[in-house]
Amino acid sequence: MKYILLIFVIVAAAIISSPQVKAATNWEYPPAVKYICNVNYYVSTTAGNDSNNGNTEAAAWKTISHAESALSQATQPGTCINVAPGSYKENVFLYAGGSANTPTGYAVLRCTKAAYVYLHALTAGTQGDKPTCLINGPGGQYVSGIVSFQASYEIIDGFDITTTDTTGQEAGIEGGFQTPNSSTGICPSAAGFCHHLAVFNSRVHDVGGAGIQMAWGAAWYIQGNEVFNTVSRQVNQTSGITLCCTSGQTYSGGLENTFGKQNGVNIQNLVTNNVSHNNVIGPLVTGGHTDGEGIIVDTLGQTQSTCLNQNKTGTLLYGNVTYGNGGQGVSVFFSSYVAVYNNTSYNNFLDQLNPATARSEFSNLCGHDNTFANNVGVGVVVGSLAPFNSDIGAISGTAGRPGTEPNVLWVNNVFNTNVATPRICTSSTSVVCAYNGDVIAATVNKYALDPIFANPTANPPNLRPGNGSPLWANSSTASTASGLGGPRLTTPDIGAY
Secondary structure, three states: OHHHHHHOOOOHHHHHHOHHHOOOOHHHOOOOOOOOOOEEEEEOOOOOOOOOOOOOOOOOEOOHHHHHHHOOOOOOOOEEEEEOOEEEOOOEEEOOOOOOOOOOOOEEEEEOOOOEHHHHHHOOOOOOEOOOEEEEEOOOOOOOEEEEEOOOOEEEEOEEEEEOOOOOOOEEEEEOOOOOOOOOOOOOHHHOOOOOEEEEOOEEEOOOOOOEEEEOOOOEEEEOOEEEOOOOOOOOOOOOEEEEOOOOOOOOOOOHHHOOEEOOEEEEEEEEOOEEEOOOOOOOOOOOOOOOOOEEEEOOOOOOOOOOOOOOOEEEEEOOEEEOOOOOOEEEEOOOOEEEEOOEEEOOOOOOOOOOOOEOOEEEEOOOOOEEEOOEEEOOOOOOOOOOOOOEOOEEEOOOOOOOOOOOEEEOOEEEOOOOOOOEOOOOOOEEEOOOOOEEEOOOOEEOOOOOEEEOOOOOOEEEEOOOOOOOOOOOOOOOEOOOOOEOOOOOOOOOO
């Protein structure tokens, strides 16, 4: 698969000239698992009855919760629960798990009408489709989610997940903090937390807690989703899309080793082709705010006491769009072996109750062997946070400090600080600085350069390069197709599409 080549990064010079980082369309990262359904069960809120056997559409169950409970006493590899369009007012605990990272090894909860959420999110609904299967949580949850993974090797595909509860703090989709189901033997606590969890083609929105949150496992695939209007009430201060708190778990066999490597470490977590926007911690959460990021990779494989860790689980963030969030657009925090490629982050860090002074779009803080390549970051351009903060930028944290954060590369990125005087280091080699003074070579990245988006004030913003955009293509043949499926307005290989 050609996309594997994107993430073998050795040195900056090699990246600029090597065909290994050739431009890629967003179609090069399809869902990680092309699952196969060997056994099918059916759910219909309008035509079903929980006294049925669920074996056919005519004998469908009525609730998703009943279907999961009915199948929870053993692993269910190759089993799909097919949910008909409609509104399901329930909290869903995914008890039916699989057994292997193969197309027939997963248990799948899927909507029977396919959706293309990424396309829908980028075009304000003029292209693509949003899900027609709505899971509307009744509220009352605190730590767990409206949908909570309770076993390993599980997929949820094509749902709209929200709640009408205006006081709760539950997440939209939770994959870790809720104690795994220990009564069925599928994912007992003694074996560690659940792993191999996938969220495809779903919308998660208007919940008080995190949008999609994974923790304490690994092998997470978050692909093709839209997450918005989340985190407003969670006192633990979460983010739109979160990967958090592993101790360096790794897995082998099946599909695990097919996603490439980051600095020699197998990539097992994928966050690709998502749109995460307008996730802001609300004013009712007292004290100084943290988080509210569009996407955060948080404390993977280490504690927050050192910048060096032993994590051997790689993570790829590719083709994501983040905008309008309270915190950073894309944050790598106390995490290593993270590849951040071809993302567009725009107009984030809007939460004025967050006291941070380095209000950036992309951040690396206390992580090593991380690569940021082919990204576009544009600081706050709508409104003004001055005098609250006058140093709005595109990069913060560290560029990689020798001895504590080795092998951190920023390569072939376009950044626009939107400040009158960009923070420039004094150097005969003409370098520019991240917020804290670490240097990033200006000859490799374009700093303080406006990418000229096609329509940045639209709803949603059109962040494709517009006419006159100075985005450039230095790394071999540029792509001529956009993530929207049509031709690009120009031919850059920078950004999400």
